[in-house]
Structures are given as structure tokens and as C-alpha cells.
Amino acid sequence: QSALTQPRSVSGSPGQSIIISCTGSSSDVGAYDYVSWYQQHPGKAPKVMIYDVTKRPSGVPDRFSGSRSGNTASLTISALQTEDEADYYCSSYAGRYSWVFGGGTKLTVL
Amino acid sequence: QGQLLQSGVEVKKPGASVKVSCEASGYTFSSYGIGWVRQAPGQGLEWMGWISVYTGNTKYAQKFQDRVTITTDTSTTTAYMELRSLKFDDTAVYYCARGFSYSFDYWGQGTLVTVSS
Numbered sequence: 001q002s003a004l005t006q007p008r009s010v011s012g013s014p015g016q017s018i019i020i021s022c023t024g025s026s027s028d029v030g031a032y033d034y035v036s037w038y039q040q041h042p043g044k045a046p047k048v049m050i051y052d053v054t055k056r057p058s059g060v061p062d063r064f065s066g067s068r069s070g071n072t073a074s075l076t077i078s079a080l081q082t083e084d085e086a087d088y089y090c091s092s093y094a095g096r097y098s099w100v101f102g103g104g105t106k107l108t109v110l
Numbered sequence: 111q112g113q114l115l116q117s118g119v120e121v122k123k124p125g126a127s128v129k130v131s132c133e134a135s136g137y138t139f140s141s142y143g144i145g146w147v148r149q150a151p152g153q154g155l156e157w158m159g160w161i162s163v164y165t166g167n168t169k170y171a172q173k174f175q176d177r178v179t180i181t182t183d184t185s186t187t188t189a190y191m192e193l194r195s196l197k198f199d200d201t202a203v204y205y206c207a208r209g210f211s212y213s214f215d216y217w218g219q220g221t222l223v224t225v226s227s
Contacts, residue, residue, distance in 0.1 A: 046214075089155050091213065093212040097162075
């Protein structure tokens with residue numbers, strides 16, 4: 001499968017909101033309700049922030065939300081905080097127990 | 111709280127094989143699958159493969175189909191990922207992760223594999 005397409009970087013100021021997009025195809029993002037988002041700080045393992053397109057694991061702030069329209073999923077982070085600065089990756093189930101990741105987006109909190 | 115503990119740093123020569131282990135604790139091992147994901151230096155995440163611990167069924171990314179084998183040992187609650195015929199561009203951090211609702215909730219700390227002559 002081809003990697004999902006994400007912007008290489010986004011930025012925002014503390015307190016603002018940002019949106020990271022994730023574009024796939026009708027074979028992955030558009031086909032299954034199984035898009036997830038991961039936050040990764042430098043030198044650390046990824047951490048799931050959103051799963052099943054819109055669900056938040058316990059302990060993830062409600063400032064993080066997910067959505068999808070057609071073949072494009074989005075992660076919205078509202079009320080940005082400095083600790084949100086990290087790399088963010090989307091992932092989608094692609095059928096038959098296979099997954100695909102996006103190329104990653106570097107979030108800078110100015 | 112579930113936890114995945116991976117084996118340590120590996121340095122291998124081109125053409126060799128590496129086997130990374132991932133010991134699970136804090137949850138019922140056979141009730142969840144395990145995925146393997148790698149990250150080359152400065153690059154993004156790349157899905158490599160999946161194993162259903164309960165059935166032993168596996169699925170590999172086409173890119174690694176001929177070189178990777180994922181197994182589990184339920185007696186020790188450990189998953190393994192073996193990558194053969196290593197190339198320089200296999201240098202990466204390799205992660206195991208627990209499958210949860212078609213996402214990955216618990217991640218190992220990562221294992222750095224360096225391929226160098």
C-alpha cells in the first residue's frame with residue numbers, strides 16, 4: 001500500500017487550534033472506521049491519541065479530536081499547549097490485517 | 111496496565127539476520143494481536159507485520175514478505191520479529207505494539223538495529 005499523505009509540518013501558538021490532515025484512499029481511510037493518530041516525542045515510542053476515527057483513549061485530553069470526510073481524516077488539537085509539540089502520525093487499517101501509516105507531521109508550538 | 115519490553119540494541123553485518131523479542135506483561139497475552147513497526151533514522155513509521163497471538167496467523171507488508179517472520183511463545187508471553195538478509199537501509203528502531211480495535215495502544219520502548227560493515 002502507499003503511505004497516507006500528511007503535511008510535513010504545522011505550527012500554532014499556545015491557546016490556538018490546529019488541524020492535521022491525513023489523506024488516503026477508498027481502500028484504507030475511506031473504507032474502514034479504523035483511523036488512528038499517534039503522538040511521538042523525540043526519542044520516545046508513539047502514543048495513541050485517537051482510535052476508531054474519533055475515540056480518545058483514557059487519559060488523552062479532550063483537546064484532541066478526530067474526524068473523517070471521505071478519504072481524508074483529520075486530527076484537531078485545540079487550546080494548544082507547549083507539550084503538544086511533537087510528531088504526529090495517522091494510521092489506517094487497510095484490510096486483511098494490514099495497516100498503513102502516514103509520513104508524519106511535525107507540530108511546532110510557537 | 112499493559113507493558114511491552116523489547117530486547118536490546120543490535121549491530122549486524124549486511125546479509126545477517128536479527129531477531130528482536132517483545133515480552134508482554136499486565137494483560138492476557140493471547141487475547142490481543144501484536145504488530146511490528148519500524149522507524150528509520152529521521153523517518154516516519156512503517157508497518158511491517160502482524161500476528162494474532164490466539165491463532166498464530168500472520169500478515170506481512172509486501173515489502174518485507176520474503177524476509178520477515180513474526181512468531182510468539184505463549185508460555186513466556188513473548189513475541190519475536192526476525193528479519194533476514196539485512197541491508198544497510200534496514201537500520202532503524204523496531205517497535206512492537208499491542209493491537210487494540212485496529213489500532214496500537216501499548217508500544218514497546220523500541221530496539222535499535224544498526225546494519226554496518
